[in-house]
Amino acid sequence: MVKNEQQRLRLRLIASSLVELLIAVILTLAVTSRIRGLEDAVEGQYVKMVQARSELRDLTARLENAREDERKSLSRELHDEVGQSMAAMLVELGRVESTLSGGEEARTRLSSLRVQAEQSVRSLRDIALLLRPSMLDDLGLVPALKWQGRETARRTGLHVRVEAEESNDMLPDTYKTCIYRVVQEALHNAVKHSKAKSIRVSFQQTPSGMELEVEDDGIGFDPGTEKGLGLLGMEERIVRLGGELKVIAKAERGTLLSVHLPPVKRKGFQ
Structure with a gap:
Protein backbone atom coordinates (compact mmCIF):
# COMPACT_ATOMS: atom_id res chain seq x y z
CA MET A 1 0.00 0.00 0.00
CA PRO A 133 35.80 84.80 -55.20
CA SER A 134 36.11 84.70 -58.98
CA MET A 135 39.77 83.80 -58.56
CA LEU A 136 38.72 80.40 -57.16
CA ASP A 137 37.33 79.59 -60.61
CA ASP A 138 39.66 81.72 -62.73
CA LEU A 139 43.03 81.33 -60.97
CA GLY A 140 42.54 78.31 -58.70
CA LEU A 141 42.48 77.29 -55.06
CA VAL A 142 45.89 78.48 -53.86
CA PRO A 143 45.50 82.13 -54.98
CA ALA A 144 42.00 82.13 -53.44
CA LEU A 145 43.35 80.81 -50.11
CA LYS A 146 46.12 83.40 -50.09
CA TRP A 147 43.64 86.15 -50.87
CA GLN A 148 41.42 84.87 -48.06
CA GLY A 149 44.35 85.05 -45.65
CA ARG A 150 45.24 88.59 -46.71
CA GLU A 151 41.63 89.76 -46.39
CA THR A 152 41.28 88.23 -42.92
CA ALA A 153 44.52 89.92 -41.85
CA ARG A 154 43.39 93.24 -43.32
CA ARG A 155 40.00 93.16 -41.59
CA THR A 156 41.13 91.90 -38.19
CA GLY A 157 44.78 92.87 -37.78
CA LEU A 158 45.73 89.24 -37.10
CA HIS A 159 48.87 87.73 -38.58
CA VAL A 160 47.63 85.10 -41.07
CA ARG A 161 50.18 82.89 -42.85
CA VAL A 162 49.10 80.66 -45.75
CA GLU A 163 51.49 77.88 -46.74
CA ALA A 164 50.52 76.21 -50.02
CA GLU A 165 52.24 75.04 -53.17
CA GLU A 166 50.97 76.39 -56.50
CA SER A 167 51.26 72.88 -57.96
CA ASN A 168 48.54 71.74 -55.53
CA ASP A 169 45.93 73.53 -57.62
CA MET A 170 44.96 70.68 -60.00
CA LEU A 171 41.79 69.70 -58.15
CA PRO A 172 38.12 69.15 -59.07
CA ASP A 173 35.69 71.94 -58.24
CA THR A 174 34.13 69.87 -55.43
CA TYR A 175 37.48 69.61 -53.66
CA LYS A 176 38.39 73.25 -54.24
CA THR A 177 35.04 74.41 -52.88
CA CYS A 178 35.26 72.11 -49.84
CA ILE A 179 38.78 73.23 -48.90
CA TYR A 180 38.01 76.90 -49.48
CA ARG A 181 34.81 76.82 -47.39
CA VAL A 182 36.47 74.84 -44.58
CA VAL A 183 39.30 77.39 -44.38
CA GLN A 184 36.77 80.22 -44.53
CA GLU A 185 34.77 78.79 -41.63
CA ALA A 186 37.90 77.97 -39.61
CA LEU A 187 39.23 81.51 -40.01
CA HIS A 188 35.83 82.93 -39.08
CA ASN A 189 35.69 80.80 -35.92
CA ALA A 190 39.26 81.71 -34.96
CA VAL A 191 38.59 85.42 -35.39
CA LYS A 192 35.27 85.29 -33.56
CA HIS A 193 36.05 82.96 -30.65
CA SER A 194 39.74 82.18 -30.20
CA LYS A 195 41.20 85.61 -29.26
CA ALA A 196 44.22 84.55 -31.30
CA LYS A 197 47.05 86.77 -32.47
CA SER A 198 48.20 84.62 -35.37
CA ILE A 199 46.76 81.89 -37.60
CA ARG A 200 48.57 79.42 -39.81
CA VAL A 201 46.91 77.78 -42.83
CA SER A 202 48.77 74.89 -44.44
CA PHE A 203 47.67 72.88 -47.47
CA GLN A 204 49.65 70.24 -49.29
CA GLN A 205 49.04 67.31 -51.59
CA THR A 206 50.76 64.00 -50.87
CA PRO A 207 50.61 60.53 -52.47
CA SER A 208 48.13 59.50 -49.78
CA GLY A 209 45.82 62.46 -50.32
CA MET A 210 45.48 66.08 -49.25
CA GLU A 211 46.40 67.50 -45.87
CA LEU A 212 44.92 70.76 -44.60
CA GLU A 213 45.71 72.40 -41.25
CA VAL A 214 44.40 75.59 -39.69
CA GLU A 215 46.14 76.43 -36.40
CA ASP A 216 45.76 79.42 -34.11
CA ASP A 217 47.40 80.50 -30.85
CA GLY A 218 44.15 81.42 -29.12
CA ILE A 219 42.42 80.32 -25.93
CA GLY A 220 41.27 76.94 -27.28
CA PHE A 221 38.05 75.10 -26.42
CA ASP A 222 36.64 71.66 -25.68
CA PRO A 223 35.57 70.03 -28.99
CA GLY A 224 33.57 67.40 -27.11
CA THR A 225 31.20 69.88 -25.49
CA GLU A 226 31.48 72.98 -27.67
CA LYS A 227 30.90 71.56 -31.14
CA GLY A 228 28.87 74.19 -32.96
CA LEU A 229 27.15 74.31 -36.32
CA GLY A 230 30.31 75.59 -37.98
CA LEU A 231 32.28 72.47 -37.09
CA LEU A 232 29.37 70.23 -37.99
CA GLY A 233 29.11 71.87 -41.39
CA MET A 234 32.83 71.44 -42.01
CA GLU A 235 32.69 67.80 -40.96
CA GLU A 236 29.74 67.14 -43.26
CA ARG A 237 31.58 68.62 -46.25
CA ILE A 238 34.71 66.59 -45.53
CA VAL A 239 32.93 63.28 -44.85
CA ARG A 240 31.01 63.71 -48.10
CA LEU A 241 34.35 63.48 -49.95
CA GLY A 242 35.48 60.48 -47.89
CA GLY A 243 37.78 62.58 -45.70
CA GLU A 244 38.39 62.95 -41.99
CA LEU A 245 38.35 65.97 -39.67
CA LYS A 246 40.25 66.15 -36.38
CA VAL A 247 40.15 69.03 -33.91
CA ILE A 248 42.87 69.27 -31.27
CA ALA A 249 42.26 72.04 -28.77
CA LYS A 250 43.52 72.73 -25.27
CA ALA A 251 42.65 75.57 -22.94
CA GLU A 252 44.99 78.53 -23.41
CA ARG A 253 47.08 76.54 -25.93
CA GLY A 254 45.26 77.22 -29.19
CA THR A 255 43.39 75.03 -31.64
CA LEU A 256 44.57 72.82 -34.48
CA LEU A 257 42.07 71.78 -37.12
CA SER A 258 43.41 68.93 -39.24
CA VAL A 259 41.76 67.63 -42.41
CA HIS A 260 42.68 64.63 -44.52
CA LEU A 261 41.07 64.10 -47.92
CA PRO A 262 41.67 61.01 -50.07
CA PRO A 263 43.58 61.37 -53.35
CA VAL A 264 41.59 62.47 -56.36
CA LYS A 265 41.07 60.14 -59.28
CA ARG A 266 41.81 61.85 -62.57
CA LYS A 267 38.56 60.58 -64.01
CA GLY A 268 36.64 62.87 -61.70
CA PHE A 269 38.40 66.06 -62.74
CA GLN A 270 36.23 68.94 -63.89
Missing part, protein backbone atom coordinates in the same frame (compact mmCIF):
# COMPACT_ATOMS: atom_id res chain seq x y z
CA VAL A 2 2.74 2.40 0.96
CA LYS A 3 4.72 1.40 -2.11
CA ASN A 4 1.73 2.15 -4.30
CA GLU A 5 1.37 5.61 -2.76
CA GLN A 6 5.07 6.28 -3.28
CA GLN A 7 4.80 5.14 -6.89
CA ARG A 8 1.82 7.45 -7.50
CA LEU A 9 3.71 10.31 -5.84
CA ARG A 10 6.72 9.73 -8.06
CA LEU A 11 4.48 9.69 -11.14
CA ARG A 12 2.83 12.93 -10.03
CA LEU A 13 6.24 14.56 -9.45
CA ILE A 14 7.45 13.36 -12.84
CA ALA A 15 4.28 14.60 -14.52
CA SER A 16 4.54 17.95 -12.71
CA SER A 17 8.18 18.28 -13.72
CA LEU A 18 7.34 17.46 -17.32
CA VAL A 19 4.55 20.05 -17.33
CA GLU A 20 6.87 22.66 -15.83
CA LEU A 21 9.57 21.77 -18.34
CA LEU A 22 7.06 22.02 -21.18
CA ILE A 23 5.88 25.40 -19.90
CA ALA A 24 9.50 26.57 -19.62
CA VAL A 25 10.22 25.40 -23.19
CA ILE A 26 7.11 27.17 -24.47
CA LEU A 27 8.04 30.37 -22.59
CA THR A 28 11.61 30.15 -23.87
CA LEU A 29 10.41 29.73 -27.44
CA ALA A 30 7.97 32.61 -27.03
CA VAL A 31 10.62 34.89 -25.51
CA THR A 32 13.15 33.87 -28.17
CA SER A 33 10.61 34.54 -30.91
CA ARG A 34 9.80 37.92 -29.35
CA ILE A 35 13.49 38.82 -29.07
CA ARG A 36 14.05 37.82 -32.69
CA GLY A 37 11.06 39.89 -33.69
CA LEU A 38 12.43 42.88 -31.78
CA GLU A 39 15.89 42.34 -33.29
CA ASP A 40 14.38 42.23 -36.78
CA ALA A 41 12.39 45.37 -36.03
CA VAL A 42 15.47 47.14 -34.67
CA GLU A 43 17.53 46.00 -37.66
CA GLY A 44 14.80 47.21 -39.99
CA GLN A 45 14.69 50.57 -38.24
CA TYR A 46 18.49 50.78 -38.38
CA VAL A 47 18.48 50.06 -42.11
CA LYS A 48 15.81 52.71 -42.60
CA MET A 49 17.81 55.16 -40.48
CA VAL A 50 20.98 54.50 -42.48
CA GLN A 51 19.05 54.88 -45.71
CA ALA A 52 17.42 58.09 -44.47
CA ARG A 53 20.80 59.44 -43.38
CA SER A 54 22.26 58.60 -46.78
CA GLU A 55 19.36 60.29 -48.53
CA LEU A 56 19.69 63.30 -46.23
CA ARG A 57 23.42 63.49 -46.99
CA ASP A 58 22.70 63.31 -50.73
CA LEU A 59 20.07 66.01 -50.37
CA THR A 60 22.47 68.17 -48.37
CA ALA A 61 25.12 67.71 -51.05
CA ARG A 62 22.69 68.74 -53.78
CA LEU A 63 21.61 71.77 -51.75
CA GLU A 64 25.25 72.74 -51.16
CA ASN A 65 26.01 72.41 -54.86
CA ALA A 66 22.96 74.46 -55.75
CA ARG A 67 23.93 77.10 -53.22
CA GLU A 68 27.49 77.26 -54.56
CA ASP A 69 26.16 77.61 -58.11
CA GLU A 70 23.86 80.40 -56.96
CA ARG A 71 26.71 82.12 -55.14
CA LYS A 72 28.88 81.85 -58.25
CA SER A 73 26.14 83.26 -60.47
CA LEU A 74 25.31 86.08 -58.06
CA SER A 75 28.98 86.94 -57.55
CA ARG A 76 29.56 87.09 -61.30
CA GLU A 77 26.49 89.25 -61.81
CA LEU A 78 27.48 91.66 -59.04
CA HIS A 79 31.03 91.88 -60.35
CA ASP A 80 30.37 91.97 -64.08
CA GLU A 81 27.06 93.81 -64.34
CA VAL A 82 26.51 96.00 -61.29
CA GLY A 83 30.21 96.54 -60.62
CA GLN A 84 31.00 97.63 -64.16
CA SER A 85 27.99 99.95 -64.25
CA MET A 86 29.07 101.61 -61.01
CA ALA A 87 32.65 101.86 -62.26
CA ALA A 88 31.40 103.61 -65.40
CA MET A 89 29.36 105.94 -63.21
CA LEU A 90 32.51 106.80 -61.26
CA VAL A 91 34.32 107.67 -64.48
CA GLU A 92 31.49 109.98 -65.51
CA LEU A 93 31.42 111.62 -62.08
CA GLY A 94 35.15 112.26 -62.39
CA ARG A 95 34.66 113.86 -65.79
CA VAL A 96 31.79 116.02 -64.56
CA GLU A 97 33.82 117.07 -61.53
CA SER A 98 36.79 118.07 -63.69
CA THR A 99 34.65 120.16 -66.07
CA LEU A 100 32.30 121.66 -63.49
CA SER A 101 32.30 125.44 -63.65
CA GLY A 102 29.91 126.03 -60.78
CA GLY A 103 30.64 127.25 -57.28
CA GLU A 104 32.69 125.59 -54.58
CA GLU A 105 29.60 124.16 -52.88
CA ALA A 106 28.64 122.22 -56.02
CA ARG A 107 32.17 120.87 -56.37
CA THR A 108 32.17 119.78 -52.72
CA ARG A 109 28.85 117.96 -53.09
CA LEU A 110 29.96 116.24 -56.27
CA SER A 111 33.24 115.19 -54.65
CA SER A 112 31.34 113.78 -51.66
CA LEU A 113 29.04 111.89 -54.05
CA ARG A 114 32.06 110.43 -55.86
CA VAL A 115 33.61 109.28 -52.56
CA GLN A 116 30.34 107.57 -51.57
CA ALA A 117 30.18 105.87 -54.96
CA GLU A 118 33.77 104.62 -54.56
CA GLN A 119 32.89 103.20 -51.14
CA SER A 120 29.84 101.48 -52.65
CA VAL A 121 31.99 99.93 -55.38
CA ARG A 122 34.44 98.61 -52.79
CA SER A 123 31.59 97.21 -50.67
CA LEU A 124 30.06 95.60 -53.74
CA ARG A 125 33.41 94.04 -54.64
CA ASP A 126 33.84 92.70 -51.10
CA ILE A 127 30.34 91.18 -51.12
CA ALA A 128 30.97 89.52 -54.48
CA LEU A 129 34.28 88.10 -53.27
CA LEU A 130 32.77 86.83 -50.02
CA LEU A 131 29.97 85.09 -51.93
CA ARG A 132 32.52 83.26 -54.06
Whole structure:
Protein backbone atom coordinates (compact mmCIF):
# COMPACT_ATOMS: atom_id res chain seq x y z
CA MET A 1 0.00 0.00 0.00
CA VAL A 2 2.74 2.40 0.96
CA LYS A 3 4.72 1.40 -2.11
CA ASN A 4 1.73 2.15 -4.30
CA GLU A 5 1.37 5.61 -2.76
CA GLN A 6 5.07 6.28 -3.28
CA GLN A 7 4.80 5.14 -6.89
CA ARG A 8 1.82 7.45 -7.50
CA LEU A 9 3.71 10.31 -5.84
CA ARG A 10 6.72 9.73 -8.06
CA LEU A 11 4.48 9.69 -11.14
CA ARG A 12 2.83 12.93 -10.03
CA LEU A 13 6.24 14.56 -9.45
CA ILE A 14 7.45 13.36 -12.84
CA ALA A 15 4.28 14.60 -14.52
CA SER A 16 4.54 17.95 -12.71
CA SER A 17 8.18 18.28 -13.72
CA LEU A 18 7.34 17.46 -17.32
CA VAL A 19 4.55 20.05 -17.33
CA GLU A 20 6.87 22.66 -15.83
CA LEU A 21 9.57 21.77 -18.34
CA LEU A 22 7.06 22.02 -21.18
CA ILE A 23 5.88 25.40 -19.90
CA ALA A 24 9.50 26.57 -19.62
CA VAL A 25 10.22 25.40 -23.19
CA ILE A 26 7.11 27.17 -24.47
CA LEU A 27 8.04 30.37 -22.59
CA THR A 28 11.61 30.15 -23.87
CA LEU A 29 10.41 29.73 -27.44
CA ALA A 30 7.97 32.61 -27.03
CA VAL A 31 10.62 34.89 -25.51
CA THR A 32 13.15 33.87 -28.17
CA SER A 33 10.61 34.54 -30.91
CA ARG A 34 9.80 37.92 -29.35
CA ILE A 35 13.49 38.82 -29.07
CA ARG A 36 14.05 37.82 -32.69
CA GLY A 37 11.06 39.89 -33.69
CA LEU A 38 12.43 42.88 -31.78
CA GLU A 39 15.89 42.34 -33.29
CA ASP A 40 14.38 42.23 -36.78
CA ALA A 41 12.39 45.37 -36.03
CA VAL A 42 15.47 47.14 -34.67
CA GLU A 43 17.53 46.00 -37.66
CA GLY A 44 14.80 47.21 -39.99
CA GLN A 45 14.69 50.57 -38.24
CA TYR A 46 18.49 50.78 -38.38
CA VAL A 47 18.48 50.06 -42.11
CA LYS A 48 15.81 52.71 -42.60
CA MET A 49 17.81 55.16 -40.48
CA VAL A 50 20.98 54.50 -42.48
CA GLN A 51 19.05 54.88 -45.71
CA ALA A 52 17.42 58.09 -44.47
CA ARG A 53 20.80 59.44 -43.38
CA SER A 54 22.26 58.60 -46.78
CA GLU A 55 19.36 60.29 -48.53
CA LEU A 56 19.69 63.30 -46.23
CA ARG A 57 23.42 63.49 -46.99
CA ASP A 58 22.70 63.31 -50.73
CA LEU A 59 20.07 66.01 -50.37
CA THR A 60 22.47 68.17 -48.37
CA ALA A 61 25.12 67.71 -51.05
CA ARG A 62 22.69 68.74 -53.78
CA LEU A 63 21.61 71.77 -51.75
CA GLU A 64 25.25 72.74 -51.16
CA ASN A 65 26.01 72.41 -54.86
CA ALA A 66 22.96 74.46 -55.75
CA ARG A 67 23.93 77.10 -53.22
CA GLU A 68 27.49 77.26 -54.56
CA ASP A 69 26.16 77.61 -58.11
CA GLU A 70 23.86 80.40 -56.96
CA ARG A 71 26.71 82.12 -55.14
CA LYS A 72 28.88 81.85 -58.25
CA SER A 73 26.14 83.26 -60.47
CA LEU A 74 25.31 86.08 -58.06
CA SER A 75 28.98 86.94 -57.55
CA ARG A 76 29.56 87.09 -61.30
CA GLU A 77 26.49 89.25 -61.81
CA LEU A 78 27.48 91.66 -59.04
CA HIS A 79 31.03 91.88 -60.35
CA ASP A 80 30.37 91.97 -64.08
CA GLU A 81 27.06 93.81 -64.34
CA VAL A 82 26.51 96.00 -61.29
CA GLY A 83 30.21 96.54 -60.62
CA GLN A 84 31.00 97.63 -64.16
CA SER A 85 27.99 99.95 -64.25
CA MET A 86 29.07 101.61 -61.01
CA ALA A 87 32.65 101.86 -62.26
CA ALA A 88 31.40 103.61 -65.40
CA MET A 89 29.36 105.94 -63.21
CA LEU A 90 32.51 106.80 -61.26
CA VAL A 91 34.32 107.67 -64.48
CA GLU A 92 31.49 109.98 -65.51
CA LEU A 93 31.42 111.62 -62.08
CA GLY A 94 35.15 112.26 -62.39
CA ARG A 95 34.66 113.86 -65.79
CA VAL A 96 31.79 116.02 -64.56
CA GLU A 97 33.82 117.07 -61.53
CA SER A 98 36.79 118.07 -63.69
CA THR A 99 34.65 120.16 -66.07
CA LEU A 100 32.30 121.66 -63.49
CA SER A 101 32.30 125.44 -63.65
CA GLY A 102 29.91 126.03 -60.78
CA GLY A 103 30.64 127.25 -57.28
CA GLU A 104 32.69 125.59 -54.58
CA GLU A 105 29.60 124.16 -52.88
CA ALA A 106 28.64 122.22 -56.02
CA ARG A 107 32.17 120.87 -56.37
CA THR A 108 32.17 119.78 -52.72
CA ARG A 109 28.85 117.96 -53.09
CA LEU A 110 29.96 116.24 -56.27
CA SER A 111 33.24 115.19 -54.65
CA SER A 112 31.34 113.78 -51.66
CA LEU A 113 29.04 111.89 -54.05
CA ARG A 114 32.06 110.43 -55.86
CA VAL A 115 33.61 109.28 -52.56
CA GLN A 116 30.34 107.57 -51.57
CA ALA A 117 30.18 105.87 -54.96
CA GLU A 118 33.77 104.62 -54.56
CA GLN A 119 32.89 103.20 -51.14
CA SER A 120 29.84 101.48 -52.65
CA VAL A 121 31.99 99.93 -55.38
CA ARG A 122 34.44 98.61 -52.79
CA SER A 123 31.59 97.21 -50.67
CA LEU A 124 30.06 95.60 -53.74
CA ARG A 125 33.41 94.04 -54.64
CA ASP A 126 33.84 92.70 -51.10
CA ILE A 127 30.34 91.18 -51.12
CA ALA A 128 30.97 89.52 -54.48
CA LEU A 129 34.28 88.10 -53.27
CA LEU A 130 32.77 86.83 -50.02
CA LEU A 131 29.97 85.09 -51.93
CA ARG A 132 32.52 83.26 -54.06
CA PRO A 133 35.80 84.80 -55.20
CA SER A 134 36.11 84.70 -58.98
CA MET A 135 39.77 83.80 -58.56
CA LEU A 136 38.72 80.40 -57.16
CA ASP A 137 37.33 79.59 -60.61
CA ASP A 138 39.66 81.72 -62.73
CA LEU A 139 43.03 81.33 -60.97
CA GLY A 140 42.54 78.31 -58.70
CA LEU A 141 42.48 77.29 -55.06
CA VAL A 142 45.89 78.48 -53.86
CA PRO A 143 45.50 82.13 -54.98
CA ALA A 144 42.00 82.13 -53.44
CA LEU A 145 43.35 80.81 -50.11
CA LYS A 146 46.12 83.40 -50.09
CA TRP A 147 43.64 86.15 -50.87
CA GLN A 148 41.42 84.87 -48.06
CA GLY A 149 44.35 85.05 -45.65
CA ARG A 150 45.24 88.59 -46.71
CA GLU A 151 41.63 89.76 -46.39
CA THR A 152 41.28 88.23 -42.92
CA ALA A 153 44.52 89.92 -41.85
CA ARG A 154 43.39 93.24 -43.32
CA ARG A 155 40.00 93.16 -41.59
CA THR A 156 41.13 91.90 -38.19
CA GLY A 157 44.78 92.87 -37.78
CA LEU A 158 45.73 89.24 -37.10
CA HIS A 159 48.87 87.73 -38.58
CA VAL A 160 47.63 85.10 -41.07
CA ARG A 161 50.18 82.89 -42.85
CA VAL A 162 49.10 80.66 -45.75
CA GLU A 163 51.49 77.88 -46.74
CA ALA A 164 50.52 76.21 -50.02
CA GLU A 165 52.24 75.04 -53.17
CA GLU A 166 50.97 76.39 -56.50
CA SER A 167 51.26 72.88 -57.96
CA ASN A 168 48.54 71.74 -55.53
CA ASP A 169 45.93 73.53 -57.62
CA MET A 170 44.96 70.68 -60.00
CA LEU A 171 41.79 69.70 -58.15
CA PRO A 172 38.12 69.15 -59.07
CA ASP A 173 35.69 71.94 -58.24
CA THR A 174 34.13 69.87 -55.43
CA TYR A 175 37.48 69.61 -53.66
CA LYS A 176 38.39 73.25 -54.24
CA THR A 177 35.04 74.41 -52.88
CA CYS A 178 35.26 72.11 -49.84
CA ILE A 179 38.78 73.23 -48.90
CA TYR A 180 38.01 76.90 -49.48
CA ARG A 181 34.81 76.82 -47.39
CA VAL A 182 36.47 74.84 -44.58
CA VAL A 183 39.30 77.39 -44.38
CA GLN A 184 36.77 80.22 -44.53
CA GLU A 185 34.77 78.79 -41.63
CA ALA A 186 37.90 77.97 -39.61
CA LEU A 187 39.23 81.51 -40.01
CA HIS A 188 35.83 82.93 -39.08
CA ASN A 189 35.69 80.80 -35.92
CA ALA A 190 39.26 81.71 -34.96
CA VAL A 191 38.59 85.42 -35.39
CA LYS A 192 35.27 85.29 -33.56
CA HIS A 193 36.05 82.96 -30.65
CA SER A 194 39.74 82.18 -30.20
CA LYS A 195 41.20 85.61 -29.26
CA ALA A 196 44.22 84.55 -31.30
CA LYS A 197 47.05 86.77 -32.47
CA SER A 198 48.20 84.62 -35.37
CA ILE A 199 46.76 81.89 -37.60
CA ARG A 200 48.57 79.42 -39.81
CA VAL A 201 46.91 77.78 -42.83
CA SER A 202 48.77 74.89 -44.44
CA PHE A 203 47.67 72.88 -47.47
CA GLN A 204 49.65 70.24 -49.29
CA GLN A 205 49.04 67.31 -51.59
CA THR A 206 50.76 64.00 -50.87
CA PRO A 207 50.61 60.53 -52.47
CA SER A 208 48.13 59.50 -49.78
CA GLY A 209 45.82 62.46 -50.32
CA MET A 210 45.48 66.08 -49.25
CA GLU A 211 46.40 67.50 -45.87
CA LEU A 212 44.92 70.76 -44.60
CA GLU A 213 45.71 72.40 -41.25
CA VAL A 214 44.40 75.59 -39.69
CA GLU A 215 46.14 76.43 -36.40
CA ASP A 216 45.76 79.42 -34.11
CA ASP A 217 47.40 80.50 -30.85
CA GLY A 218 44.15 81.42 -29.12
CA ILE A 219 42.42 80.32 -25.93
CA GLY A 220 41.27 76.94 -27.28
CA PHE A 221 38.05 75.10 -26.42
CA ASP A 222 36.64 71.66 -25.68
CA PRO A 223 35.57 70.03 -28.99
CA GLY A 224 33.57 67.40 -27.11
CA THR A 225 31.20 69.88 -25.49
CA GLU A 226 31.48 72.98 -27.67
CA LYS A 227 30.90 71.56 -31.14
CA GLY A 228 28.87 74.19 -32.96
CA LEU A 229 27.15 74.31 -36.32
CA GLY A 230 30.31 75.59 -37.98
CA LEU A 231 32.28 72.47 -37.09
CA LEU A 232 29.37 70.23 -37.99
CA GLY A 233 29.11 71.87 -41.39
CA MET A 234 32.83 71.44 -42.01
CA GLU A 235 32.69 67.80 -40.96
CA GLU A 236 29.74 67.14 -43.26
CA ARG A 237 31.58 68.62 -46.25
CA ILE A 238 34.71 66.59 -45.53
CA VAL A 239 32.93 63.28 -44.85
CA ARG A 240 31.01 63.71 -48.10
CA LEU A 241 34.35 63.48 -49.95
CA GLY A 242 35.48 60.48 -47.89
CA GLY A 243 37.78 62.58 -45.70
CA GLU A 244 38.39 62.95 -41.99
CA LEU A 245 38.35 65.97 -39.67
CA LYS A 246 40.25 66.15 -36.38
CA VAL A 247 40.15 69.03 -33.91
CA ILE A 248 42.87 69.27 -31.27
CA ALA A 249 42.26 72.04 -28.77
CA LYS A 250 43.52 72.73 -25.27
CA ALA A 251 42.65 75.57 -22.94
CA GLU A 252 44.99 78.53 -23.41
CA ARG A 253 47.08 76.54 -25.93
CA GLY A 254 45.26 77.22 -29.19
CA THR A 255 43.39 75.03 -31.64
CA LEU A 256 44.57 72.82 -34.48
CA LEU A 257 42.07 71.78 -37.12
CA SER A 258 43.41 68.93 -39.24
CA VAL A 259 41.76 67.63 -42.41
CA HIS A 260 42.68 64.63 -44.52
CA LEU A 261 41.07 64.10 -47.92
CA PRO A 262 41.67 61.01 -50.07
CA PRO A 263 43.58 61.37 -53.35
CA VAL A 264 41.59 62.47 -56.36
CA LYS A 265 41.07 60.14 -59.28
CA ARG A 266 41.81 61.85 -62.57
CA LYS A 267 38.56 60.58 -64.01
CA GLY A 268 36.64 62.87 -61.70
CA PHE A 269 38.40 66.06 -62.74
CA GLN A 270 36.23 68.94 -63.89
